[in-house]
Amino acid sequence: MNLTKTILKNLFHKPVTTGYPAESAHVTERTRGHVEIRIEDCVFCSMCARNCPTGAIHVDRGAKSWSIERFGCVQCRACVDGCPKKCLSMEASYTKPAAQKTADVYTKPTEESV
Ligand code: SF4
Numbered sequence: 054m055n056l057t058k059t060i061l062k063n064l065f066h067k068p069v070t071t072g073y074p075a076e077s078a079h080v081t082e083r084t085r086g087h088v089e090i091r092i093e094d095c096v097f098c099s100m101c102a103r104n105c106p107t108g109a110i111h112v113d114r115g116a117k118s119w120s121i122e123r124f125g126c127v128q129c130r131a132c133v134d135g136c137p138k139k140c141l142s143m144e145a146s147y148t149k150p151a152a153q154k155t156a157d158v159y160t161k162p163t164e165e166s167v
């Protein structure tokens with residue numbers, strides 16, 4: 054009897070999941086969407102890369118660049134919480150779905166380029 058009730062309920066209720074990305078994602082204040090960096094404030098200390106449990110962050114002090122493999126990130130926030138310059142943040146929106154794994158690379162603008 055319980056099973057019949059459950060089957061009928063599931064047949065006539067909307068799915069609990071959303072069809073993201075065709076439909077917009079349900080985002081709340083606490084949603085951990087993606088990591089963002091204010092590259093201007095980064096000192097390339099590599100604390101974030103050391104704290105990252107999945108090795109998704111790469112820091113190149115010489116080239117003054119910081120990169121993140123979006124598919125490798127599990128949104129744990131360890132990099133954000135451990136950044137001494139507070140230049141990392143966890144934004145609520147999700148990165149766009151992609152067919153291939155890519156890294157987003159950010160390079161600090163030089164004084165000449167500003
Ligand atoms: S911990 Fe912060 S300041 Fe250090 S490399 Fe990472 S983002 Fe830059």
Ligand code: SF4
Binds near residue numbers: 108125132
């Ligand atoms: S949120 Fe976690 S998994 Fe993602 S880059 Fe930061 S430390 Fe790595």
